[in-house]
Amino acid sequence: MDPVSDRTRLRREPERGSHDSAVIRAVIDAAPICHLGYVDRDGRPVVIPTIHARVGDTLYVHGSVASRTLRRLAEGIDVCVTITNLDGIVLARSAFWSSMNYRSVMIFGTAREVTDPAEIDLALDAIVEHTVPGRGAELRRSTPAELRQTKVLAVPIDEASAKIRAGDPNDDPADLDSPVWAGVVPLALRPGEPIPVAGLDPSIGPSPSVEALIADLR
């Protein structure tokens, strides 16, 4: 990792920032999706939400070979991948000092189309594993026809920074005698009860990976 490039230098509130690789990896791994930004041919920005997975210092995303976005990215253009875990609403005693708790990462890099079949397998397996650990082993392998319809892109995680806010609100000292409640309302993505697909054989219960996912998120 290039710890502090000009782009990832933390200008605002540097106390919230980190270039620590373990911190960056943990924030990436904790989020189910990322937001990937690129510049379209007309020079205007585009931001798309997509599933990702990390293997070492590489971030993988995937999609249809027919996707306009993926075709553009496969040209090897610059991207910014931003990953945000929202952890809570921070309620200060004033609007000005109210905030959010979050763990976010920004990755700046160049997308590379993955063409090696072994790396494509690795990336697609990682994306399934990232979303529902253990699910891949419960499913059949993708067919050659499915793989031909899938494009995989890799972004190196070498120009990246994390920004984290946690804990109590800050308040203007003049507000500390305010009679209003202040604190944090924690937020997390939680699972509801699993909904079987229409027509599923009622004797088939959620598989171990689904049970484990729900237990993990609950």
Next chain:
Amino acid sequence: MDPVSDRTRLRREPERGSHDSAVIRAVIDAAPICHLGYVDRDGRPVVIPTIHARVGDTLYVHGSVASRTLRRLAEGIDVCVTITNLDGIVLARSAFWSSMNYRSVMIFGTAREVTDPAEIDLALDAIVEHTVPGRGAELRRSTPAELRQTKVLAVPIDEASAKIRAGDPNDDPADLDSPVWAGVVPLALRPGEPIPVAGLDPSIGPSPSVEALIADLR
């Protein structure tokens, strides 16, 4: 609203898309944060997570006057604001057909710095109301010094589209006899127990807006 510009035409999976203003507004309002993309002076994309609020067909974001991002945006450059509500993990009987349920919106436009004090008030009030309805009325007004430290930007919501996936997984017909469970694990941002700020007078309980927020998200 310009219903279908060249940029917002839904190319992939158009059955998931909508240019309906009511749908777009509902998706924007349901999300606590957005991801705002822009092109930096060096031509490279940047994506930042930020709180937003919608008033009519205008999206407002805010930040510190010292923010490099907000200073860049105030130049009136193109932005893409993407808002994503993640609603569930869609578990098909194969990795290829597995997916996510989500409601997302992409807004393409040009950021405008808000300089009219009345519109700044409106925008900041809307941002508090968007995050915690009713909270603004419980708090003191921002001071002139605080307002001088705050920059507000407006993005018109006139070139926008929604994309929504809901419901069951699709499956390859050949997989319908698979013995593996398939369905949806719903996801939603849920609140934990509110955590009072250190040193809060123990006789001060969560205010009505905080109680209502938790009840609403639970």
